[in-house]
Amino acid sequence: MKIAIAGKGGTGKTTIVGSMARELARRGHKVTALDVDPNPTLANTIGVPLDSVEAAKTLPFDAFERVMLDTGGAVLKLNLPVEQVLEAVGLPGPDGINLVVAGRVEHAARGCNCATHAAVRAVLEAITDETPGVVLVDMEAGIEHFSRANGTLRYVDALLILVEPFYKSLVTARTVVSLSAELGIQRRYVVANKVRNENDLAAIKEFCRESGLELIAIVPFEPAFPEAETAETAPIDAAPDAPGVLAARGLAQRVLEVLEDKEPAAV
Numbered sequence: 001m002k003i004a005i006a007g008k009g010g011t012g013k014t015t016i017v018g019s020m021a022r023e024l025a026r027r028g029h030k031v032t033a034l035d036v037d038p039n040p041t042l043a044n045t046i047g048v049p050l051d052s053v054e055a056a057k058t059l060p061f062d063a064f065e066r067v068m069l070d071t072g073g074a075v076l077k078l079n080l081p082v083e084q085v086l087e088a089v090g091l092p093g094p095d096g097i098n099l100v101v102a103g104r105v106e107h108a109a110r111g112c113n114c115a116t117h118a119a120v121r122a123v124l125e126a127i128t129d130e131t132p133g134v135v136l137v138d139m140e141a142g143i144e145h146f147s148r149a150n151g152t153l154r155y156v157d158a159l160l161i162l163v164e165p166f167y168k169s170l171v172t173a174r175t176v177v178s179l180s181a182e183l184g185i186q187r188r189y190v191v192a193n194k195v196r197n198e199n200d201l202a203a204i205k206e207f208c209r210e211s212g213l214e215l216i217a218i219v220p221f222e223p224a225f226p227e228a229e230t231a232e233t234a235p236i237d238a239a240p241d242a243p244g245v246l247a248a249r250g251l252a253q254r255v256l257e258v259l260e261d262k263e264p265a266a267v
C-alpha cells in the first residue's frame, strides 16, 4: 500500500504523515516513511533526532538502472529487491518504523533534484500489492513533482491532497487535483488542516464540491503540533490525545479502511 501526501508549502504534510506513520506502526503495520523533501524533516514528527538524519544514507543510485522507453526518453528501474533497498538505507524509528530519506540537497549550485525523483518513482513502481506493509510518502511542497518526466507519484495507490483554509493553499490544491488526474492517480482525497472555525470548513467543503473529491479528514488548528516540533518530540508522544493529533491518527486508519473498501465513517 503506497499513500502519498501533497499540497502547498507549509500546509502540514510532514506533520500529518509523521503522525499517520506512528499511528499505523503502533497498530502493528510494517511502516516505511519515505521523506522525499530535499530538506528532510519527517524524522522530527516521527520522533527520530534530526542529527541522525544528517548522516543517514539516501537511495543508492547503483541500485537503479536506466531503461530506454519505446515512447522515447528513459526511466530508472530498481535492479535489487525493493524491500532490501529500503531496509539497507532506512533509519530505525519508534514503533518499528523504517524512515527512508530519499535524497538531500547539501550544496549550492549542484544541479536539480531530478535523479532523486526518478529513483523515488522507480521505488514506488517496484512496490506491488504483494509487498508487505504501508509506505507513506511525504512530498516536497508544490506541484513540480507532478510535471516531472514520468511523474514521481504515478504509482501511488492513494494521494492525500492537504489543504489549509487559505486562498493560496486552495489555488495550489486545484492544480494538484488536475495534475494528479492527468497522471492517472485514481484515488485522491482531500484532508483539511489547521481548521479553526465553520467558515474555514465551509471554504474547504466548497473546494471538495467543485473538485468532486471526498473530504476524508478534518484536522483542527492544533498548537500541540508546533509545540512538539520545537521540543523535538513526536506529537503522538507529546500530546497523543490533543484533538489535532487524534484527527491525524484517525486519518491513518480511515485511509486504510477506504483503500480496503470498507465503508468509511462520515466526516
Ligand SMILES: Nc1ncnc2c1ncn2[C@@H]1O[C@H](COP(=O)(O)OP(=O)(O)OP(=O)(O)O)[C@@H](O)[C@H]1O
Pocket: 008, 009, 010, 011, 012, 013, 014, 015, 016, 037, 139, 140, 141, 142, 193, 194, 195, 219, 220, 221, 222, 223, 225, 226, 227, 229, 244
Ligand atoms: N493542525 C495544525 N495546527 C497548527 N499548526 C500546524 C498544524 N499542522 C501543522 N502545523 C504546523 O505548521 C508548520 C508547517 O508544517 P509542516 O512542516 O508539516 O508542513 P509541510 O507541508 O510539510 O511544509 P513543507 O511544504 O515545507 O514541507 C509546522 O510548524 C507545523 O507544526
Ligand SMILES: [Mg+2]
Pocket: 013, 014, 015, 037, 138, 139, 140
Ligand atoms: Mg514537509
